[in-house]
Amino acid sequence: MxxxxxxxxxxxxxxxxxxxxxxxxxxxxxxxxxxxxxxxxxxxxxxxxxxxxxxxxxxxxxxxxxxxxxxxxxxxxxxxxxxxxxxxxxxxxxxxxxxxxxxxxxxxxxxxxxxxxxxxxxxxxxxxxxxxxxxxxxxxxxxxxxxxxxxMSSKQLSERHYRFTQIRTMIFTMPDHVGNVDDLAAQAGMSRSGFQHLYKKLFGTTVIKDIIEGRTKRAKRLLSSTRLTIKEISTRCGYTNEYSFMRQFKEQVGKTPTEYRSSI
Amino acid sequence: MxxxxxxxxxxxxxxxxxxxxxxxxxxxxxxxxxxxxxxxxxxxxxxxxxxxxxxxxxxxxxxxxxxxxxxxxxxxxxxxxxxxxxxxxxxxxxxxxxxxxxxxxxxxxxxxxxxxxxxxxxxxxxxxxxxxxxxxxxxxxxxxxxxxxxxMSSKQLSERHYRFTQIRTMIFTMPDHVGNVDDLAAQAGMSRSGFQHLYKKLFGTTVIKDIIEGRTKRAKRLLSSTRLTIKEISTRCGYTNEYSFMRQFKEQVGKTPTEYRSSI
Known part of the structure; x- marks a missing residue:
């Protein structure tokens, strides 16, 4: 037009x-x-x-x-x-x-x-x-x-949507800055269950799934394009230790981080 | 993408x-x-x-x-x-x-x-x-x-482009607020000839042509969609008297304002 x-x-x-x-x-x-x-x-x-x-x-x-x-x-x-x-x-x-x-x-x-x-x-x-x-x-x-x-009729809800989008952006772009669900709920100024409920309503998926996806995506990117060690990558993806990273990655991708890296 | x-x-x-x-x-x-x-x-x-x-x-x-x-x-x-x-x-x-x-x-x-x-x-x-x-x-x-x-390498020129665009916007959207070329040059903080030269360079047309086009466009719109008198329309299009409006409109459109209005 x-x-x-x-x-x-x-x-x-x-x-x-x-x-x-x-x-x-x-x-x-x-x-x-x-x-x-x-x-x-x-x-x-x-x-x-x-x-x-x-x-x-x-x-x-x-x-x-x-x-x-x-x-x-x-x-x-x-x-x-x-x-x-x-x-x-x-x-x-x-x-x-x-x-x-x-x-x-x-x-x-x-x-x-x-x-x-x-x-x-x-x-x-x-x-x-x-x-x-x-x-x-x-x-x-x-x-x-x-x-x-x-x-969603009130302006208040749209402000809340904005705040939730900021949280979701952080989950996907700075997984190492994301704590657990209780921390995120506190950032949103809500109870854990209220937070989880509204998150699902706004984005059609759960916050836990998004956290895991954000971490796994970044891990794949770092594994394929850098020479960082598995331990360093686990930190950059927000895991407190490399073993829980390795376990969760295997669950999601079907391969260990090392297997994934050498397969590319 | x-x-x-x-x-x-x-x-x-x-x-x-x-x-x-x-x-x-x-x-x-x-x-x-x-x-x-x-x-x-x-x-x-x-x-x-x-x-x-x-x-x-x-x-x-x-x-x-x-x-x-x-x-x-x-x-x-x-x-x-x-x-x-x-x-x-x-x-x-x-x-x-x-x-x-x-x-x-x-x-x-x-x-x-x-x-x-x-x-x-x-x-x-x-x-x-x-x-x-x-x-x-x-x-x-x-x-x-x-x-x-x-x-145009300097940031200064791009700021000037911005100011010129504001002037051009006024020419097309508020023709009744536009004075003569000297007034516009003064608004741009330039001499008349410097202003006309840069205007042509930036927009590929002269400021005079744009002023006439802005006035004629608005006149056509008001003639076809309102019941305003010719005198009122001449004022809203930035003319100081209705006769110069009538003369210029005829030159541009090939019909007098009244003929144009009744032809639609």
Whole structure:
């Protein structure tokens, strides 16, 4: 999909400007708005009181009218080129057209619009291709926000998801910094059982399995690409002694570390 | 392309850890490193003193060895899945393999790795697809950085490019806030002729042409989708009177504003 024109964080102060967009024939191109202040929308004959942090994706020919609800109207806006509009893609992502939808948090989306403004007007190397990728990301993120809004409604849970992802990242990238499950639960500020339950819910696998996988992956990499001793590798993978490393590796891979190394 | 594993800003302090990556058989998978501290690399038998803010993209089976040059070694690292590695794409972008390259500024690239870490381990809605788009952006940006490094060598020029892009964005998205060329040159802190020359060089078109295009585009949009009067539209498009708007619109579009409006 391609951008026709795009603007980030345009502020209309009703004190200085009687901002009313009245478009009886529709916006003329597909138009995405990230609405940052309370607004009144009339779309296809239906009137909406729209909360801040809402979005609307409008069809080119749906009559629409919008203005501020209070003193200021602020939005990000993106017009797409009609020829390049991929209707099916957006439908498949579950993004509705011509209805304002409250999102709650739009920071990430708005940040993407900010990046896109630069890509669109900079004429920098590769900017057309980068623009396309970022548009796809914008719609994928919009779809994610809509879906997460339904299954986990509070912002608190999404912050918890962020914290859990940090823990999971550590499990896979710094297995030697990962203690046992009780330590991880303490890092998340939760009980052991609560932690294990939510981990499973968020990632579809258990924390124990991830710990073992993180250690085994790193061990394989170090065995195949370095000359480190088995003892050194066991430390770098978070084992307190090489024998438990050797036992667990054999269980997972079907070979001892030494057999694995010489088989490559 | 797909990520095997990924880590952001891993710090190895030589006081606590004798960090040496010695991989006589190569890293085993394509490996991208964003190197943030001075380092020593031996790749395919050749030794390099690598400056901070360099990158290297290594083939799976090129023997390599790397360690800190000073007290600390820090990098971002991305292993790619061998099956999904798109060699042609990366070649076409002009990104060399198995040679460390100094980039100067890696903030944007490193920020992308940071985002990718979250996408890779979060298991969030659409994360696999978003990861793929961001990997493409990472390589497109890397290619851009390499190319801009050659044609405009100083960081100063890239800051100027950023400022010029802001001005160009205003020309297209807020034509009513744009004065004449002298005003824009003053905003850029340059003489009129210096401003016009660099504008042409950066964007391949003149500032005057862009101003007229920005105004005409907005005028067309407002004529076709709103009921605003010609006088109101001329103001919103940055004209000081409606007659110069009418004259210029006719020159550009071949119809008067009123004719254009009734023809849609």
């Amino acid at each position: 391609k951008i026709g024109s795009i603007g980030y964080n345009h502020v209309h102060d009703m004190k200085y400007e009687n901002f009313i967009m009245d478009r009886p024939k529709g916006p003329g191109a597909v138009l995405l708005l990230l609405i940052k202040t309370p607004a009144v929308f009339k779309v296809g004959g239906v009137q909406y009181q729209v909360k801040e942090n809402s979005f609307i994706l409008m069809s080119p020919d749906t009559p629409c009218y919008y203005t501020a609800q209070e003193n200021v109207y602020t939005d990000d806006w993106v017009y797409f080129e009609n020829d390049d509009w991929d209707k099916e893609y957006v439908e498949k992502l579950g993004i509705p057209m011509d209805i304002p939808v409250y999102l709650g948090d739009m920071d990430e989306l708005s940040h993407l619009v900010h990046i896109l403004v630069y890509e669109h007007y900079s004429g920098a190397v590769n900017s057309e291709e980068i623009e396309k990728k970022y548009i796809d990301v914008l719609f994928l993120m919009l779809s994610r926000t809509l879906k997460s809004r339904n299954c | 797909k990520i095997g594993s990924i880590g952001y800003n891993h710090v190895h302090d030589m006081k606590y850890e004798n960090f040496i990556m010695d991989r006589p058989k190569g890293p085993g998978a394509v490996l991208l490193l964003l190197i943030k501290t001075p380092a020593v690399f031996k790749v395919g038998g050749v030794q390099y003193q690598v400056k901070e803010n360099s990158f290297i993209l290594m083939s799976p089976d090129t023997p390599c060895y790397y360690t800190a040059q000073e007290n600390v070694y820090t990098d971002d690292w991305v292993y790619f899945e061998n099956d999904d590695w798109d060699k042609e794409y990366v070649e076409k972008l002009g990104i060399p393999m198995d040679i460390p390259v100094y980039l100067g500024d890696m903030d944007e690239l490193s920020h992308l790795v940071h985002i990718l870490v979250y996408e890779h381990y979060s298991g969030a809605v659409n994360s696999e697809e978003i990861e793929k788009k961001y990997i493409d952006v990472l390589f497109l940006m890397l290619s851009r950085t390499l190319k801009s490094r050659n044609c």
